[in-house]
Amino acid sequence: MKKKILITLILLSFLSCSIDDDNPTFYFEFIPIENIVIPETFEYGSVYTIEYSYFKHSTCHHFNDLFYEPFNNTRTVAVINRVYYEDTNVSCEELTDQIETRTFQFHVTTGYDSYVFKFWQGVNEEGEDEYLIIEVPVE
Secondary structure: OOHHHHHHHHHHHHHHOOOOOOOEEEEEEEOOOOEEEEOEEOOOEEEEEEEEEEEEEEEEEEEEEEEEEEEEEEEEEEEEEEEEEOOOOOOOOEEOOOEEEEEEEEEEOOOEEEEEEEEEEOOOOOOOOEEEEEEEOOO
C-alpha cells in the first residue's frame, strides 16, 4: 500500500504542476478516515451509498479525491486532500474539530459472498499503515 500511495502522490504532483513551476502552490496528503456508515449486508445488483468522515486539518486542506483500489473482493479506501501552501496570498488557519462528511456509491455487481473494505486510518509508530476493516456479507 505504501508504494502505491507514494506512486499515486508522485503522479498527481507531476500532473498538477507545470515544468516551469519552481514554486508549487499545493501538495497532496492522505487524510485518515475517522468514521464510516455502511450497510450491514449487501444485495446483488444493488447500489449503496457509503458515508465516510475525516477531520479537516486546516483551511488550506481541501478534498481532492478518494483513493479507491479494488482487488478481488477487497476495497482499499483513503481520502486525498489538496493542501495549499501558506504564502502572501493564502493564510491558513489550523482547525481542531471540523469534520468533513462525504459519500461514494458502491455497486454490488460480482459474485462474491462478501466484500472487505479497508478504510485507511493513518500510520502507526512503526510506520505501518492502519485500517478500519469492515466485511459486509452479500445476500
